[in-house]
Amino acid sequence: QVQLVESGGGSVQSGGSLRLSCVISGYTYSSYCMGWFRQAPGKEREGVAGLDSNGRDYYADSVKGRFTISQDNTQTIIFLQMYNLKPEDTAMYYCALVFIRLSESALLRPVAFQYWGQGTQVTVSS
Secondary structure: OOEEEEEOOEEEEOOOOEEEEEEEEOOOOOOOEEEEEEEOOOOOOEEEEEEOOOOOEEEOOOOOOOEEEEEOOOOOEEEEEEOOOOHHHOEEEEEEEEOOOOOOOOOOOHHHOOEEOOOEEEEEEO
16 A cells, blocks of 8 residues: 655744655555645645656746755655745645656646645744
């Protein structure tokens, strides 16, 4: 059974940094796409960063230059390094996984992903 567990959320002041982690377990496929998404109260879930099956990364315009998605050498942990955080980054952050190849445009679409973690809260105060 595929499981994703996020951690690393917290409360920071504007301009601060956080690194989120997502530990993946229970899978056997070697090829997958990963994504980080977020959802603020009253808003739809939105894509933040994606990593395709070739290891290429993609970002929402709102986080380009501030967030970086990466994975460890074992490909069992996905990270989201967040710098220069802003109050508008406040949301519940989720990692997601799918065992098919996705196009660049699909990597930031929640409906394209099959497996989800439980989320970790990020709160940025001004």
